[in-house]
Amino acid sequence: MVQINFARREVNCKIVYYGPGLSGKTTNLEKVHEFAPKEHCGKLTSIATEGDRTLFFDFMPLNIGTVAGMNTKFQLYTVPGQTFYESTRRLVLQGADGVVFVADSQKDKFDENLESFENLRRNLKENGLSIEELPLVIQYNKRDLPNIVDVKTLDKALNADGRPYFEGVAVKGTGVMQTLKAVSGMVLETLNTRHRKTRRRPTPDTSAIEAARDAGKTATKEWTQPGPQLIGAGTRTARAAAGSARSAATPQTRRTDGHSRQDIRRGVPGEAFPSRADTSRFPRTGDRRPLNTDTAGRDTRTIQRFEQKKTNGIWIAAAVTVGAAAALVGLLLVLFS
Amino acid sequence: MRTEDKLRNNRLVFYEKDIKRIDRVLEEFLKLSGAKLALLVDREGHLVTRQGAPVEFDMDSVSALVAGSFAATREMAHCLGEDEFSIMFHQGKKDSIQLTLVGDRTLLGIVFDENTTIGMVRLYAQEASRRLTDIFEKSDRENREETPMEQGFANDAKDKLNDILGE
Known part of the structure; x- marks a missing residue:
């Protein structure tokens, strides 16, 4: 689900890499992280097992910079490909704006590709999304290996709708950027289309928007609604309870390609502490002394x-x-x- | 559901005035609860707004993890026959984080340390969550116009992508 945040001047889109286990989804993300300019890439986060298999998802934000006054970001996710992570795949797919299906070109993986594609169709449907309407690009990966299925056969089996497809060798970075550009472009096109379709009536004051556009700023339309109603604070009883989260360990298949994950930390400078608001209507006076003193x-x-x-x-x-x-x-x- | 409504539900738009009101609620919440930081994240893991102390961590990654963590917990709730767990709590040696569901589409992440207690945070988080839900409900009810994206937004963005990822 695209998030358009006029206060932060941000557009956020979610792209999910889907496909069978070990088809190269995480490798795609790693190569984007490796080859894209560092100032545009955020941290690559992997929730993986000790054997370097994706447990939950890999995540990387890609900030393409300011477009028409809006800072435009793509949040790139991968799903765990292994069969028994079905529910996790469905979760990661929630709210996806675009999907890259990474197929493994090897002959013995042919059926797994078909199964995974059907799984994608089913999970999208369960999330209220339609595979026919969603921007989708297919990457036929591992084209450098022997014993691969020819692209024509793969395309006939997986791409009945004639989606854009790319041949890739993700470990070398081949086809990675083209795939990402294609799906991102399709998402951006959809964004424009959706906006045009969902406008209820013409904006009355277009002159202000035009003027702001000319000045290189983004015009925003603000609400005219009064401020939020105060709800009596301190009237409810606090329930003191503590919980802790524990991740479940599952037997895993280890990666055999020796391709380790990157974990690059990059700090993001924070913003200043906000100014204090009037809290006179609340039971406490807004001081920040430690409790019980x-x-x-x-x-x-x-x-x-x-x-x-x-x-x-x-x-x-x-x-x-x-x-x-x-x-x-x-x-x-x-x-x- | 009409196509127009369906498409409307397919995205989240936050207007400046909404965010100002949300920020006011978060500011007051921080003062009352003694927590350090409050993040509002949508269920897809995109940061909506934040208030509180400066941070050194990658906000995008934390937002994605907050949403992922909450989604996983919801699945766990379904397995146990619950619709949803509305609150999650992770305790650390110094800092702890509580995640609270706000309405249908957003999560409130609260980072706090030993200067306050989980009880205080939970008490005021309930209030804040209710007030934020009110703001969202009011905004949904309001029959407002869409603010159009700039003409040619997609083409400009694609040009940027070409610059970054190569032709």
Whole structure:
């Protein structure tokens, strides 16, 4: 699902690499990360097993820069290809704006390709997407290996709709960029089409937009709705509970191509802390002192414990005094009787 | 569903005024709860907005992981016969993160440390989530016009792609 954020001046699109296990989906992402200019690539994140097989997804943001005043980004994902990660594949496919199907050209993988393509069709449908409407590009990968199926046969089996396709040798980077450019272009075209179709009526004040466009800025249409209603804060009881997440370990098939993943960290500088808003209508005054401290910085929990002990001590002393007095009276009565 | 409605549902548009209101809610939430950072992420893993302390991590990656993590948890909920787990919590040695579902399409990620407690964060997160849901519901009800993308946006973007990825 394309996200258009006029406040952040951003357009975000999601592209998913799909295909059978070990067909080269992750390698495609690695090569994009390797060959694209560093200033346009974010960190390549892999949630993989020790055997370098994708467990959940690989992810890499590709920022193509400012287009018509909007910072345009593609979020590139891969799915785990192995059969038993069916539900994970469906999750990653959610909200996809475009799909690259990476097919393995080897003869013994032919059936796996067909099965995976059908799986793609089924999972898209379950996510409310149609394979016929979604931008889709096919890459016939591993064209440098012996015992491969010819492209014509592959295309006949997988590409009945006549989608754009590319021959690739992903480990060498061949066909990787062309594939990505093709699917990205199709997504961008769809974005324009969708916008045109979904406009309910012409924008009345086009002069402002034109003027902003001329000035190289993006015109934005703001809401006229009043601010949000305040909801009484502090009226609900906090439920203290803690949980922890644990990833499940599953027996894996190790990669055999010796192609390890990259893990390049690149820090993104943050923004300044926002200015404080008026919080006078809330129960607390907006100060940021640590919890359970008073204005003098003393730990209120310690003070409370001390007060409690003091109270308990007074009661114990009183009880002991009363007891001693009773014992004394008893003793005197015994003596005088 | 009409084609127009279907296409409308196929994307998320956030307008500047929406974000300003969301930011105000997040600011107040941070002050009240004592948390460090609040991120609003859509279910596809795109960052909508954020408030709080400066960060050194890659925000795009964290947003994607937040969405992925939540999606996986939802599957787990389905396996247990629940529709959804609306809150997730990961505890670290110094920092912890709580993820709260906001409406149907967004997630609120809250990073906090030992200066506050999970109870305080959870208390105010419920309030913040409710207020943010209100904002989204109001925005959905509002019969507003689409702000058109610039003419030729796709072609300009494709030219940029060619520059970056090569002809």
